[in-house]
Amino acid sequence: MIESRGVTRVYTSGPVEVAALKDIDLFISSGEMVAIMGPSGCGKTTLLNCLSGLDEVTSGEVVVEGTSLAKMSDADRTRYRARRMGFIFQAFNLLPVFSAVENAELPMLLVGERAKEARRRSMQALEIVGLSPRAAHRPAELSGGEQQRVAIARAIAHGPAVLWADEPTGNLDTENASMIIDLLVRLNRETGLTVVMVTHDPVIGSRANRVITMKDGRIVVPDDLPEDEPAEEESAEVAKPKSKPKGKKVSSRKRS
């Protein structure tokens, strides 16, 4: 559904060139839930933005649902995003003067949806995230976790095919983070929504079907790495399960 072919992104500011993405090949199928992980500055946000068409690639190509993003006009790309994609970020980005239902319906109104239909869909989305009773509340009257759920309602209300999430739990405590990831998993499983999320948190990442690990602008662990092939050393920090102290025998399950 989303394909990246030899994607490179070079940022130029003055004399300095930063290659944020280097030759990224990637395929994400419809209905997948993918986590992108890796150290700060390795290019996760850049990858998400290039795949979703928020940012332009320097070379290579991103193909989404059979169409090359670069071949669309700016207006077509914007329309396509508004129709088929939803976005959530670390900051909830809700407008403080609007209620939850108004925040969630706003993007639909901006692309010309009828007010009544936008309201219906917005209420439906709030129902899905479990916040119908808070529809009239403003962001300041909601907890962080609730605000992110409103942001998710806003991202899914128009019925997108893919949800892009850049550190969706980054501003939340463990309990709220776990509620948000539960919700994303449920949306993925129950509605077939494709979810692509960036996260620093291995616990959150482990809930995805697949983890893509990046380092220095490259993908370092191909998902289909055969099990008997040793993982690259650089992937170890994320892929490695916590090792037990050496020399300690694994206790037998039998109890005396």
Ligand SMILES: Nc1ncnc2c1ncn2[C@@H]1O[C@H](COP(=O)(O)OP(=O)(O)OP(=O)(O)O)[C@@H](O)[C@H]1O
């Ligand atoms: N607009 C920009 N102009 C110049 N350099 C940029 C720009 N955006 C990102 N970069 C650089 O590109 C590299 C990748 O940045 P990116 O934001 O994708 O990293 P990240 O993996 O999302 O990091 P973090 O985990 O801290 O959010 C970094 O070296 C960053 O400094």
Ligand SMILES: [Mg+2]
């Ligand atoms: Mg980032």
